[in-house]
Amino acid sequence: NGTIAKLLVSEGDTVTVGQAVIEISLGKHEASQPAETQPAPQAVEEPKGGEPSQDSESQTETKSLSRKEPTMQSAPSKPAAPAADAKGPVSAYKGSRAERREKMTRMRLRTAERLKQSQNTAAFLTTFNEVDMSKVMDFRAQNKDDVLQKHGVKLGFMGPVARASALALKQIPAINASIENGDTIVFRDYIDLSVAVATPKGLVTPVLRNMERLSVVGIERGIADLGKKARDGKLTMDDLAGGSFTISNSGIWGSLFGTPIINMPQTAVLGIYGIQQRPVAVNGQVEIRP
Template sequence: MISTISKPVTRLARPLSTLLTSSPVQVRRQLTINAAAASVVAAQRLSPYRSQVRFYADYVVKVPHMADSISEGSLKQWNKKVGDFVALDEEVASIETDKVDVAVNSPKSGTIVELYAKEEDTVAVGADLFKLELGDSPSGGAGPAKEEKKAEKKAEPKDEPKKEEPKKEEPKKEEKKPEPKKEAPAAPKPAPAASKSSPEPSSAPVAFSREERTVKMNRMRQTIAKRLKQSQENAASLTTFNEVDMSNLMKLRANYKDAVLKKHNVKLGFMSAFVKASCYALKELPAVNARIEGDNIVYNDYVDVSVAVATPKGLVTPVIRNAESLSFVEVEKSIAQYGAKARDGQLAIEDLSGGTFTISNGGVFGSMMGTPIINMPQSAILGMHAIKERPVAVDGKVEIRPMMYIALTYDHRIIDGREATTFLVKVKEIIEDPVRLLLDV
């Protein structure tokens, strides 16, 4: 903002007659002001230009709104410090919430003049986060750096001739080769070898030492702990099991995985089949897709499947929206996208919100059997496990088949045992004979 001084400054001066009643200190101060005002007036009269003063406004950036259910978070990391210039939409900090990490981008361009929070502090939505002095990127900052690089480049060729001079003297000093021999034993190469070997013995006993380490739980792990405990306390959880012959689904995958990869650029896995089989079973058993709200039961006419994904910070459940209307390939694409986001830590809160039914695949880690915990406020969760070859009876004969145990944990307050068992049977029938999905039988 530019403000132009157009009014005369003589009004700052006071008449000498008024100084008779003033103290000596006030007189000296006012005489100084009068002299300065007179010099400014003279400069204004002599110069045809107006004097200009530039003011840069300060802008306080607040903690952004993250989601309706999130009111605060922990300041995970500052990517900038005081004095750094930030451009529009450049990431300045990251905030760790109950579900995901939220990046805080600068809404304007400017220089950071103050930070209002430290790392690991709890910051509330709407609170002051940092202050910007608005303005363009400082042009002088890049100049010296470039000049220094040029100076370094110019200095390099100067050093080269100095190195060449001793090379000319080398033949004369061929006899004096003890000096490089002295450098060989003093070389730092053996030292790093010793340093590398030193941590190994110290790290080996750590696994069986009696030391203790206290690490604060991150916000995501704290939320997971609260919700799982809430699920155990509020839901009347019960788990029922069944086993599935994976032979036909494995043949289907083996026959078409290359064609799917070539045409759709996505790998064909088993999760899409279980998602579609669950949608088919939920259509016939709507109570498994419902939830309790107070004294009411809310039935969903759609299926938003939460797929459990393991991350370094904990288990997250991104949601595949309207899975009942998606094809196998579309489900696989959604799972692949969420998996990539989870690995890169880029899952948004919108990706995790909602969900009417959850599928957890512990088989990828080798789990043979387990009882998953309900993801509240949902009423059921399907657990997949590892595929193992086992002897089973087929048409009166014992055959070796690839078998998988599946488990359904459900809230007995809303789902009866008959409905839970029927749900698993429906899933079993479709997985063992995928053609049923095409014929809707």
């Protein structure tokens, strides 16, 4: 048993593995020692004699000014200048120009470092493709109530998109690979999906393991569980480690296009965006499709 004798770091400091953060006193005698207390501040003595304190001077001055004010108002003065034209320019801004500074959390700082590292290291190439979501929306409309009733899972769009991505990654394994030590490509028989989740503390990418084995409903359940853990602050290091491919859903904010940053050492990231009704040519006819 022991007691904390001294804190060697302050709140918000960055520490490294193996760095000492506290000093612990061992033994009953040391543990029972009373903690050092700061002496109570002594009361300030009132000024002696006829020397008034600063507060007294301030009060005296205020009273003096108060007595003089009626005299100044009653004294004859020149006619007041005419008021400014009401139509002239008047400043309407009454808001605050205050500033505040907050230390970045360790999670947010680490995320920023990794994203900048990816931007400086990877060779980026972004392509844009539009997808007709008619059949996916029909599938969701027909099955969402049954899925919710039988499985307790809300059927969204991430499940179908992630399942389609798993099939594509099986056909093109290089997208699911990564480069190791600058000269070796690591191919994987499994797909660990990193899902970008925004939390009050920053962006995190928990990993859904072995996505290739899961159905659409299983993927939806796994993503929902990870999202809840992220928002509740209950993610573990195992939840965040690894990942072979990332899907970032910016459509929930109404975004139409974007250039997501690769989550190193992964090879690619898929960004999905908002669904809009648009006129398109279908078999020589103009139709409205999502």
